Amino acid sequence: MATPDTTFVLPEKRGPGGRRRLVSERTSGWRYLPFVVALALGVALRGLAMLGYRPALLFWADSYAYLESAAHPVPGEFRPLGYSLFLAALAPGPGLTLVTAVQHLLGLGLAVAVYALLVRRGLSRWAATALAAPLLYDEFLILLEHMIMADALFTVLAAGGVLVLLRRRITPAAAVTAGVLLSLAAVTRTIGVVVLALAAVWLPLRRGTGWRIWVTFTAAGLVPVLAYAGWMSATSGVFGLTRADGMFLWARTTTFADCSVIRPEARLAKLCPVTPVDDRPSPPFWLWATWSPMYKMRGDRNGPAGEFARAAILAQPGDYLAAVGEDLGSLLRWERTTSPAEARQRNPYWFPLEERPLKSSVRPIVEAYEGGPGATRIHEPYAGALRAYQRFGYLPFPLLVFALAGTLIAAAVRRRHDALLPGLTAAVLIPGFDIRYVVPAIPFACLAAGLTLRKDGTPETERSAGPSPR
Known part of the structure; x- marks a missing residue:
C-alpha cells in the first residue's frame, strides 16, 4: 500500500543506507502533523458555525444590498460590485449555505497557503503553524466568513495576490495572476486599490524582477479596475469604483x-x-x-x-x-469590542444569542436568493459552543498592532524586503472606524512576521521544500 509523502529511491541507493533513507522520508510526513492538527481544529470551528447558524449571518442593510445587486448587477453608489458578482456566480444553488461554505473553504485555503510559503522560506514548521494559527482560530475571521459580506472574499483575493508576488520566481503568468487577484480585490472593496498600488511600487524593488514583469503585472491589475470604472461611467456618468x-x-x-x-x-x-x-x-x-x-x-x-x-x-x-x-x-482594546449584553442589542460582531426575523422590506431579497426562508436559524448545542469559544478565541488588536510595528522595524533592520509588502499592506488595512475593516490585516501581519523571522542566510527567493540532490 502506498504511503503518503513517500519518495521513491533510485536503485543505486538500495541497501542498508538506502533503507534508512526511505524510512526517514516515509516518516517525514509526521513533520506536518502540528499543522494538520491545527487545521483540523480550524475546520471544526467552522463546522460549528455552519451547524449552529444556518444558513448564514446577515449584516444590517449591507448584506441585503449585496444580495439585491447580485440579482441586478449594476455598479452602485456606495459599494463596488465585486462581491455581488461572486454571489451571482454561486446562484442558483444551495443558496446562502453554499456561500458560507465556500467562504470558509477560502479562509482555510488561505491559512494553508501562508503556512506553505513560510515553510518554504525557511521557517520551522512549528513556527509556521503558530503564525498560521490566527487565520484558523480568530473568531472575527470565522464570523466574517459566515457573513454575507465582502470582507472575507476581499481578504482572500488580496492575500492571494500578495502570496503570488512572493513566489521564488515571478513568471509572466504569475504576474498576470497576481495583478488580476489584486484588481478583483479592488472591485470588491475599494481599499484594494491601495494594496494594488503598494504592490506596483514594491515589485520593481524585488530582486531579479525586470521591467517586463512589472509592466505585465500593472497592466493585468489596471485593466479590470479601469473596465469597471468605465462600466460605472456608462451607467452613472461617474468614472470610479463608487460614488460615495x-x-x-x-x-x-x-x-x-x-x-x-x-x-x-x-x-x-x-x-x-x-x-x-x-x-x-x-x-x-x-x-x-x-x-x-x-x-x-x-x-x-x-x-x-x-x-x-x-x-x-x-x-x-x-x-x-x-x-x-x-x-x-x-x-484597539485588549478585550472584545462587543459584550453579550451588546449582542442582545443587535451588535453584528458577536454570534447572536437569539434568532431575529427578517423585516418585511428585505425578506423578499433574501428569500429570492435562498429559494425559501432565509432568516438565520440558531441550532444548539453547536451555536452555544461557538459563543463560548468567541469569548477568548481572538487575536487582541493591540497585540496585532504592536507585533506589526515590531515586524516592520525588524524587517528594515534585517533587510527582509519581502516582508515589507505584506507588512505595509497590514498597516494600510488597520486604520478604520469599524472592526471588520481591521480584521483583514491579520493574515498579512502573520505573513510579514514569518518572513521577518526566517533563518539568517535563507535566500529571499523561495527555496525548494524537497531534499537536495546528491
Missing part, C-alpha cells in the same frame, strides 16, 4: 466639524451638523440615518460632501487627527 468616497469622508468629519471655524460656502452650509459636538453620534449614523443633513442635498451629494470634508480637515486638522485616534482607540 466624499460622503464617507464627510461622515468622518461630522463628529468634530464646527462651521463657525470652517466657514463653508453657502452651497455647502446644508451639510453643517447642528447637534452639539458632545451629543453627536458616530459617523455611520450620519451616513445612513434619514435625519442626516446628507438627505437635504439634491442631485450630486458625493462631490459637495467631499468638498465640505476637505475644508473641515484643513480648518481643523488637530480635531481630525484626534477623531482618527479616537477611532483606533475604540478598536
Whole structure:
C-alpha cells in the first residue's frame, strides 16, 4: 500500500543506507502533523458555525444590498460590485449555505497557503503553524466568513495576490495572476486599490524582477479596475469604483466639524451638523440615518460632501487627527469590542444569542436568493459552543498592532524586503472606524512576521521544500 509523502529511491541507493533513507522520508510526513492538527481544529470551528447558524449571518442593510445587486448587477453608489458578482456566480444553488461554505473553504485555503510559503522560506514548521494559527482560530475571521459580506472574499483575493508576488520566481503568468487577484480585490472593496498600488511600487524593488514583469503585472491589475470604472461611467456618468468616497469622508468629519471655524460656502452650509459636538453620534449614523443633513442635498451629494470634508480637515486638522485616534482607540482594546449584553442589542460582531426575523422590506431579497426562508436559524448545542469559544478565541488588536510595528522595524533592520509588502499592506488595512475593516490585516501581519523571522542566510527567493540532490 502506498504511503503518503513517500519518495521513491533510485536503485543505486538500495541497501542498508538506502533503507534508512526511505524510512526517514516515509516518516517525514509526521513533520506536518502540528499543522494538520491545527487545521483540523480550524475546520471544526467552522463546522460549528455552519451547524449552529444556518444558513448564514446577515449584516444590517449591507448584506441585503449585496444580495439585491447580485440579482441586478449594476455598479452602485456606495459599494463596488465585486462581491455581488461572486454571489451571482454561486446562484442558483444551495443558496446562502453554499456561500458560507465556500467562504470558509477560502479562509482555510488561505491559512494553508501562508503556512506553505513560510515553510518554504525557511521557517520551522512549528513556527509556521503558530503564525498560521490566527487565520484558523480568530473568531472575527470565522464570523466574517459566515457573513454575507465582502470582507472575507476581499481578504482572500488580496492575500492571494500578495502570496503570488512572493513566489521564488515571478513568471509572466504569475504576474498576470497576481495583478488580476489584486484588481478583483479592488472591485470588491475599494481599499484594494491601495494594496494594488503598494504592490506596483514594491515589485520593481524585488530582486531579479525586470521591467517586463512589472509592466505585465500593472497592466493585468489596471485593466479590470479601469473596465469597471468605465462600466460605472456608462451607467452613472461617474468614472470610479463608487460614488460615495466624499460622503464617507464627510461622515468622518461630522463628529468634530464646527462651521463657525470652517466657514463653508453657502452651497455647502446644508451639510453643517447642528447637534452639539458632545451629543453627536458616530459617523455611520450620519451616513445612513434619514435625519442626516446628507438627505437635504439634491442631485450630486458625493462631490459637495467631499468638498465640505476637505475644508473641515484643513480648518481643523488637530480635531481630525484626534477623531482618527479616537477611532483606533475604540478598536484597539485588549478585550472584545462587543459584550453579550451588546449582542442582545443587535451588535453584528458577536454570534447572536437569539434568532431575529427578517423585516418585511428585505425578506423578499433574501428569500429570492435562498429559494425559501432565509432568516438565520440558531441550532444548539453547536451555536452555544461557538459563543463560548468567541469569548477568548481572538487575536487582541493591540497585540496585532504592536507585533506589526515590531515586524516592520525588524524587517528594515534585517533587510527582509519581502516582508515589507505584506507588512505595509497590514498597516494600510488597520486604520478604520469599524472592526471588520481591521480584521483583514491579520493574515498579512502573520505573513510579514514569518518572513521577518526566517533563518539568517535563507535566500529571499523561495527555496525548494524537497531534499537536495546528491
